[in-house]
Amino acid sequence: MDGSFAHGCRAGTVAVGLWLALLAAAPASAGARAPFAGPERELCERYLAVCEHAVDAFAPLWRDVPSMPNAGFFDFTQYDNWGRDGYGGLVTIPGNGMVALAYAVLLTETDKDAFGQQRVPRAALLGRAIKAIRWCCLTSAYVPTPHPYLPDTDERLLDGAHWRRPLGFRADILGYLTVAVAVLWDHLDADTRGLFEAAGIDMVSTEHDRARAAVAEGKPVAEWAEGWNLYPDYSSDHHQRASVWYGGDLLFEGRCYVELLARSTGAPVPATYTYPGNGFDGACEWLKTLCLAEGAFAHPHGAEYDSYYGAGLLAFCYGATVKKDPVAAALEHQAAALLQRHTRAVGQYDYHRGSWAKAALAYLMHRHHAPAAEPMALADALQALEGTRHYERQRGVVHRTRDKWASFSWGSSTDAPGTENPCGFVVPQRQSAEAAAPLVYCDRHSLTGDLDAETTPSRTRMLLRRLTGAPAWAVGLCVACAVAAVLLARPAWRRQRWALGAQASLGVALCALLATGLAGGLERAKQPSEAHTAYTFQRSDDGFSTAGWFRRGPVVQHQAFFSFDAGPCVTWVVLRAADDLRVKWSG
16 A cells, blocks of 8 residues: 555545634534543543643753744754654654644643643643644745745655645644644634645545545545555555554544544535445454554564554544444553553654544544443453454455464565565463553564575586686687687698697687586576465364465475464474575574
């Protein structure tokens, strides 16, 4: 799903004008409280605690900007551990939206006079949220008199010296900020509202938009939504692997944007998001299959980044609030606990996580949909998910039992030739929410191993290669052979005594060239001409088995994997090669 997921991101702009008009007329919601009770009350208090953590976590990054009217921002370029140049500037808009959204929830959903360990007054918190919103708008390319954005910024986000909304790029660029503005609308003056109306909104769409006739920015939404999001079984890939972000976190962030903006205006959620069998419902079921007891996803192809932070939170929140699903509700509680622990331990905003915004979005989803489904006991929820599922396009099987979560994948069908990544996992299953939660990381070489192989040709070939390896040797030898052949073709020269030596030398040279050519040809013939993977699988009421092979350079790796309901998992690995090899393998 790599780049294709994001192509339809601008479909949310269909409702820009309508949303702003409805929002201006909507009744104020500040100070209102949802009737939370029981486990839902505890859950939402946890979300508020994560939001309040943002006050202390990001205060050191705050910068007032005297050159702009009533503006300032949280400067995420101050982090010195971004992975590449331009990264800090890329995430500063969504980062400010994230903090503004956390502040907005604290200001409108609590009666506190001060927040955080530093006891920041309510008025100061509101002032910073408004300044951050204004700075984001004033540095955009859409306001009448824009100010320069940050210089160290990914070029894809820039229009000259200002940031822009590139089509098909990052739904959270303005998603967090848009919901923050919706929550704080009654606290914004006419000038700030006008700035945001100019900057506009941007959000994620689903593949169903490909059939929509509604017009957005002058053409049908179906023409904007050029990409596709999900496989037919609602699974999806992240950079050609079943590493969950686009089809999990990001997809349900977009769903929350749509839901919350509709709720804040009184407008209905578009029917393309709610019809029976819609992609969000299917994706939620897929993510439940991948979820461990800790509330984190297991990644059938291995994780791309630190994803052990409660990444399924919004998917399961959607299931618990919109679909009233008790299994999803149980998993949401687990994911929320993990999110809070991770946030306290790390305390840094990351390009993928946006943990504080997730807590704020989840709180608002409960706020508008209370009461949510009553969560099942964790053991009962896990039992409801037991069984074996085959994902055809991801070419893998997931097996859930009472005691374990097991999977084996042969690499996604979207893998480019030579990049197939078979791997497997066996994760013990916790049965109690009170049991200590482990740290689980899905490495992409699990069970199949990490292999590094290079050919080791025979001594004869090594000698021939050394004799003829340099281009100058080969050219010189060919020239000498050609001259000798011309001279020896003359009868007068053949009768000379030294001609016998020349003939012998010529024969040796020709044999050497022939042997070297044959050796090289054999060497090339024994290398696989193209990458390939083949597998089969069987599943039954008591488990599954799968077996197949795949190429890794000069090695063909044969693998079999068995997972039994009431027993262990077993795997065999056989490495085969057509030539002598030096192999490094860890597994």
